Amino acid sequence: PNDPSYNQQCSLPAVKASQAWDFWDIENGIMPGNPEVLVAIVDSGVDWHHSDLVDNIWNNLGEDVDGDGHTIEFIGGSWVLDPGDLNGIDDDGNGYDDDLIGWDTSGINGVDDNDPMVPGSSGNWDHGTHVAGIAAAATDNNVGMASTSFNSKIISIKTKRDSADPNAGYNSSETFQGILYAAKAGYYAGTFSIINCSWGNYQYNSYNQSVMNTAHNQWGAVIVAAAGNGDDDTGGEDYSPHYPSSYANVISVAAIGCSGSWGHWATYHETVDISAPGESVYSTIPGNGYASYDGSSMASPNVVSCFALLKSFYPDWDNTQLEDRILETANSFIYEINDEEYLQGMLGEGMIDIHKAIGSLIYPNLYYLNQSLILQEGDGDNVLNPGESAQMRVTLGNEEGWLDANFVTTVLRCDDPEVTIMDSTANYSTIYSGGMGVNIADLFAFEISENAGIGDIEFDLVVTAEGAEGYTTTYHISFPVSISLNHEGWPVEFLLDTLYNVETSPLVLDVTENGENEIIFGDYSGY
Numbered sequence: 001p002n003d004p005s006y007n008q009q010c011s012l013p014a015v016k017a018s019q020a021w022d023f024w025d026i027e028n029g030i031m032p033g034n035p036e037v038l039v040a041i042v043d044s045g046v047d048w049h050h051s052d053l054v055d056n057i058w059n060n061l062g063e064d065v066d067g068d069g070h071t072i073e074f075i076g077g078s079w080v081l082d083p084g085d086l087n088g089i090d091d092d093g094n095g096y097d098d099d100l101i102g103w104d105t106s107g108i109n110g111v112d113d114n115d116p117m118v119p120g121s122s123g124n125w126d127h128g129t130h131v132a133g134i135a136a137a138a139t140d141n142n143v144g145m146a147s148t149s150f151n152s153k154i155i156s157i158k159t160k161r162d163s164a165d166p167n168a169g170y171n172s173s174e175t176f177q178g179i180l181y182a183a184k185a186g187y188y189a190g191t192f193s194i195i196n197c198s199w200g201n202y203q204y205n206s207y208n209q210s211v212m213n214t215a216h217n218q219w220g221a222v223i224v225a226a227a228g229n230g231d232d233d234t235g236g237e238d239y240s241p242h243y244p245s246s247y248a249n250v251i252s253v254a255a256i257g258c259s260g261s262w263g264h265w266a267t268y269h270e271t272v273d274i275s276a277p278g279e280s281v282y283s284t285i286p287g288n289g290y291a292s293y294d295g296s297s298m299a300s301p302n303v304v305s306c307f308a309l310l311k312s313f314y315p316d317w318d319n320t321q322l323e324d325r326i327l328e329t330a331n332s333f334i335y336e337i338n339d340e341e342y343l344q345g346m347l348g349e350g351m352i353d354i355h356k357a358i359g360s361l362i363y364p365n366l367y368y369l370n371q372s373l374i375l376q377e378g379d380g381d382n383v384l385n386p387g388e389s390a391q392m393r394v395t396l397g398n399e400e401g402w403l404d405a406n407f408v409t410t411v412l413r414c415d416d417p418e419v420t421i422m423d424s425t426a427n428y429s430t431i432y433s434g435g436m437g438v439n440i441a442d443l444f445a446f447e448i449s450e451n452a453g454i455g456d457i458e459f460d461l462v463v464t465a466e467g468a469e470g471y472t473t474t475y476h477i478s479f480p481v482s483i484s485l486n487h488e489g490w491p492v493e494f495l496l497d498t499l500y501n502v503e504t505s506p507l508v509l510d511v512t513e514n515g516e517n518e519i520i521f522g523d524y525s526g527y
Helices: 017-021 123-136 173-188 206-218 296-313 319-328 354-359 492-501
Strands: 038-043 072-075 078-081 102-108 111-113 153-158 193-197 222-226 251-256 274-277 281-285 289-293 366-377 389-398 405-413 419-423 425-431 436-438 444-448 455-466 470-481 507-513 516-522
Touching: 017 296, 017 354, 038 123, 038 173, 038 296, 102 173, 123 153, 123 281, 123 289, 123 296, 153 173, 173 193, 173 206, 193 296, 206 222, 222 296, 222 319, 251 296, 251 319, 274 296, 281 296, 296 319, 296 354, 366 455, 366 470, 389 405, 389 425, 425 436
Parallel strands: 038 153, 038 193, 102 153, 193 222, 222 251, 251 274
Antiparallel strands: 072 078, 102 111, 281 289, 366 389, 389 436, 389 444, 405 425, 405 455, 419 444, 455 470, 507 516
């Protein structure tokens, strides 16, 4: 995407977002994501005026009284709740009057109101806006950052009390009222909400568990929560249950690095379901700003964003189907690089992998392993020189857990005018899931012109196959064309001139001419 800070977001390649986006036909204008998918941020409020969020703010059209197709407007230089929709009536029947974009369950002095706007831009209020950007910042809009979900809509639910205490309101009864609002809002909008809870403590509460059960089972919500930030006293890692993440019907997310490494500062436990990037996560903050933060608070919305993209690809799936798919396709490599015995099974199923979650039901996932050349004509030194020809074998693999690749066909291409491809196709038949394939009998064949320079020759290998649907991918292959020092008829002067032309200077060259060894060294720029 064209978001200028995309390259500052290591969490996107970590969850394989860009690979997952390629399942959409972007070249023909079909963009990833779906604005019908709703992401609910139950937190400290969201700066919904933020230029990288406002386009993805949910407009509750069930409350669109004036029928203009939106419930926020840009008036007098700022965004406001649409005055034409404020009638003090619960128009959509969800139990809340004029909830145009979400709800504030804490409000001023504990009184609910319909504007979940964060009340300030200080650090005490950054949290909800930062979480919202990770989950669903507007993407490919030439502004700021990107999000995996691409263009899902944000329901803001402010549950933090407007008071001097920066922690007031988290994990309170008002917060769980916010979860119920989020679940009902999605249901009454004709779908269901994917709810993010980046907060918690270590105290179990049976009423709070019943709220989670209702939101999940009655209103069909997916609920995702942060697993915790370790031991508050020591700042180190902690083995402990954490709530709401450890409640039933909640996906618990542990924080790891973008590389999958465990930072020894977060919470691990057998109730953790999955892991996601939670270190140096770049996102929005109030006042049109951006910042990078650490925390399981950041890991949780990374998973929410993946849930939203999965829902947009499989719009008919319910909450349990999405949950099962996300967990069963997680990448367990994190247990290979974090091999401490006490961590095994304590970081969930692995790193979330949205590419595999979307694609492995309908496609294989082929990858290039290596290639080998069989020289056909030349001086017999097994080095490809100008004027020589070769055959080539290419080994392909198919990742475990993806569909078998049937009817695999490959086409070799090269744009270099000094290369002539005599046999450009090879068939591999079937490459099974977790297996490999080699074109042992059906080899590629090509010739290098005598006029070719030395250096790498670039080829494209276009691969097509069938899974549940057609599959196409392209690999870039290169290998060197070089000079043999014993090539008949090539004098030292030719070698020096050729090497100088590829800017090899100063030069150290060991050659054989007329049966005698001669060492030539120095700067031949004047040759």
